[in-house]
Amino acid sequence: MILPNFSLRSALSAVFALVVTALSTACTGTAGPSEDIVEYARSATPNDPETAEIYQRSCMACHGNGASDAPLTGNHTAWQPRMDKGMDTLLNNVVSGMGGMPPYGLCMDCNAAEFQALITFMATPAKP
Ligand code: HEC
Structure with missing residues (x-):
């Protein structure tokens, strides 16, 4: 029971990390003029x-x-x-x-x- 639960958590945190990375990249990428x-x-x-x-x-x-x-x-x-x-x-x-x-x-x-x-x-x- 512990194992699936654990892998779901790590999958979720991996997705979360990806979203955070994507968001911060989007922020710097679309910032105003240089x-x-x-x-x-x-x-x-x-x-x-x-x-x-x-x-x-x-x-x-x-x-x-x-x-x-x-x-x-x-x-x-x-x-x-x-x-x-x-x-x-x-x-x-x-x-x-x-x-x-x-x-x-x-x-x-x-x-x-x-x-x-x-x-x-x-x-x-x-x-x-
Ligand atoms: C008070 C601020 C202000 C002043 C003064 C001003 N502009 Fe603008 N201008 C803007 C803003 C804000 C936009 C963007 C408007 C929008 O896209 O809604 C713009 C957009 C434009 C555009 C693009 C129009 C289009 O169809 O996309 C042109 C051309 C332009 N201005 C020319 C001028 C010229 C020439 C002068 C001086 C004679 C001038 N502006 C003075 C604020 C100003």
Whole structure:
């Protein structure tokens, strides 16, 4: 009687150990962007001075901030599925606002070309 009981226990603890391992792997595997990308996003800025000025005044507070829900500048993993929607859709979503992003991404006087330059900059991978 003792033996089956004992093997059931060890089987259970083996399963438990597997689940714990799987969970902790999942946690580290799906963690947010790497430290490198957070660091890059904190300081990266467009080369073009006009685009840089708009970026710093309007977009950077969220898209350069590792603590926000916004796709981080340079975070290819976050931007690729968004870019796949097409530039027209992205422009529309910026203009009307989306989730935590206010309409126009806070740049009320930006035109489509400026938004496009900002989006292209933010979506460019930190480490190509
Ligand atoms: C107040 C914070 C905030 C500001 C300011 C901001 N964004 Fe965002 N942005 C977000 C968040 C949050 C998301 C993700 C929204 C979601 O997926 O629900 C986002 C998403 C986006 C997207 C992806 C839209 C899509 O369809 O997936 C684009 C493009 C974008 N922002 C561009 C900009 C631009 C350009 C600026 C500056 C002119 C800007 N954002 C300013 C917070 C912000």
